[in-house]
Amino acid sequence: MDILVERADEGVMTIAFNRPGKKNAITAAMYQTMADALAEAQEDTRVRAILFRGTEGVFSAGNDLEDFMKSPPKDENAPVLQFLRQISSAQKPIVAAVSGVAVGIGTTLLLHCDLVYAAESATFSLPFTQLGLCPEAASSLLLPNIAGYQLAAEKLLLGEAFDAQEAHRMGIVNRLLPAADVDAFAFAQAVKLAALPASSLRVSKSLMKRAHEQAIAERMKEEVVHFSQMLLAPEAREAMMAFFQKRKPDFRQFD
Template structure:
């Protein structure tokens, strides 16, 4: 399994552990994440959740080869695709989620952070949202949440150009809670998760619910809208050109597409 899952002292740790593929996420990994988050909701031994990668890499996002072999389903039942199960579970989690981000956080590696409660990043972290570059559209309700968090123009720069940005910039725009030296990141994030696990569970749940409940219906609608567009664009010529160029290690040519 490429997701390490463990529960210790009230903390469920979910760790990307596929270094040979830069922690790229497969359908099986999404399913493992979704199942773990779902189980955590009713597990009294879980009081906080820690999401982390490795010191050199958080995640390169979707494993594109696996993604093309097992694309999210279309039509009825599409929401049951592992990636959409994961996005539903992380966006509806009632227990606090702490993220520790080091190295690259690409695509969903950045958008999932919008659903975490505390996000700590190393000074080596690089975040990016290259959906347009792949002929696709944003997911995880990021087209709603990112403009609200950082302002429209800053969100447009990140989502339209898809260029990588530093942990320090992510902190300045409010996407990251704190930036730390890479050697300190995981111990600090774990310590913060332990603080949460020691607090009254009901107070944490209700405080999180009150902060997020007003936007939850909008998040659900935006995810549904994004998902429908994403599945349509995934089989469109632009995405096929982007993915072909990626595998052929060349620059894509979108000039022939209107």
């Protein structure tokens, strides 16, 4: 299974990327599994907190580009959009444990988590412009709010990788830990949340997120329109072709 979903007696549902041979690159089927798991967690009173984690040395390399090009999101029922709606509207607390690389959606999904713990050696990147695309998952709204406009612009416009220390300074990550300790620490934090009154957590999270709740939903829809159009544009085709041919793309031919 490329996504492992486990329920612990302590009240924590763990959603784990389990495709290490592909650096946990996410397919449509994986998005569907995660969306379904989040929906089930919302209805299951035994689940009181949710934990996302990857495999040793890698969180997620983002979208599986080959799968994504074969099955691009065409309507609101696309698995990736179901997943984004579920994670952005989740009422229960979400914790993430990040080791290794977190690329694209591997980073933007963290913006919807409540607590994020990362390995000191973790790296992050948002290479949307390098692929001829635009931000997704409401990251064009959330990242400037979290990190400030200039830092967000540097990451979203240039698309260059940044280290865990900078992610921590930007406010994306709560705490940095030795790589060997990240998963256990994040799980322990999730267990702490699961032991607290569910109603208190639900109301507290709702109050903190309410100001941006509608804006996030609207921004996601706006991003999807642009993203879908850009996915079919010559710049994205050049970027994808260059990726598969393992060469540097040439965007100078486009205005």
